[in-house]
Amino acid sequence: MLALPPLDPGxxxxxxxxxxxxxxxxxxxxQVIPKLYVQVGDLQLGGQWKNxxxxxxxxxxxxFVNWGxxxxxxxxxxxxxxxFQTGATPGTDSDSLEFTGxxxxxxxxxxxxxxxxxxxxDLGGTKRSLFVEGGPSFDVTKTLRFSAYxxxxxxxxxxDYTAANFGATKTLFRGFxxxxxxxxxxxxxxxxxxxxxxVLAGRWAF
Numbered sequence: 198m199l200a201l202p203p204l205d206p207g208x209x210x211x212x213x214x215x216x217x218x219x220x221x222x223x224x225x226x227x228q229v230i231p232k233l234y235v236q237v238g239d240l241q242l243g244g245q246w247k248n249x250x251x252x253x254x255x256x257x258x259x260x261f262v263n264w265g266x267x268x269x270x271x272x273x274x275x276x277x278x279x280x281f282q283t284g285a286t287p288g289t290d291s292d293s294l295e296f297t298g299x300x301x302x303x304x305x306x307x308x309x310x311x312x313x314x315x316x317x318x319d320l321g322g323t324k325r326s327l328f329v330e331g332g333p334s335f336d337v338t339k340t341l342r343f344s345a346y347x348x349x350x351x352x353x354x355x356x357d358y359t360a361a362n363f364g365a366t367k368t369l370f371r372g373f374x375x376x377x378x379x380x381x382x383x384x385x386x387x388x389x390x391x392x393x394x395x396v397l398a399g400r401w402a403f
Contacts, residue, residue, distance in 0.1 A: 202238035209234075213398035216249060219314065219328045220348050220360025220382060222390040225250045239266050246283070253289045253321065254282035263297075272301040274312075282320060293320050306336040310346075324353040330360075340368040358384040358391060372402045 209232040216224025224247070234243025241263040248256050261278035276297040285291035299312035311331040319326040330348030337343060345363035364378030376398045384391040 205236040207234050207236060207243075207402065208232070209400065209402045211398060211400045213396055215394055215396045216247065217378075217380060217394065217396055219350055220330075220362065220380060221358070222392075222394060223247075223249050225389075239264050241265075249282075251282070253286040254291065255284035256282065257320075258283055259295075270302055270304060272303070274299045274301075280320065290318075290321055293318055295319075308334045308336075310334065319352070319354075323355040326350065326352045326355075342366045356384055356387060358382045374400050376400070 209230075211228075211230040211232070213228050213230075215222055215226070216228030226248075228247055228249075230245055230247040232243060232245035234241050242261070244258065244260045246256055246258045257280060259278045259280045261276060263274065263276040265272065265274040267273075274297070278295045278297075280293050280295055282289065282291040293316050295314060295316045297312065297314050299310065301308055301310045309331070310333075312329070314326075314328045316323075316326045318324055328348055328350040330346050332344065332346035334342055334344035343363075343365050345361070347359070347361045349357075349359050351357045360380065360382045362378050362380045364376060366374055366376045368374045377395070378398070379393070379395050381393040382391045385393065
């Protein structure tokens, strides 16, 4: 008889001083992201919600499935999500599919990560969207990590841009960490969401 891996449920809560997504601002106020999931072997299934600043919606929810596995010094990850806006104005393009993939290589305290997020029809007026981001992170101690990433987003129906961020993540106790991060893009002149930001975020997993 085939035995299934044990179910391992989990809860995460992230609270940040500003909401950021793909290198640009998503909420011009504190953002709260509750996340519920179940881990089944290499698979993770779950859902989350977050508040956003938008003229057409008050939030964004997602149901997702993620897969991850380690191969030697490499960690591979794949995922798919169905996203939809909550409190959306009637007639708004309020749902989309999103696919993710990434690979991380770790050597000692240094890690290099490359990831991609693709949507064939993004939310709102944006159609195809691809965001590719990569960069290093370094474990200064067991509880302190520095990281820096550069990404490029290409979109149909919205401006393309290049984004960069760097910061530090500190684990204060088991399951709880703080991240202080600086964000900047090359399109600050075309809109407030593209301007530089310093964001403090706390994440609690239990």
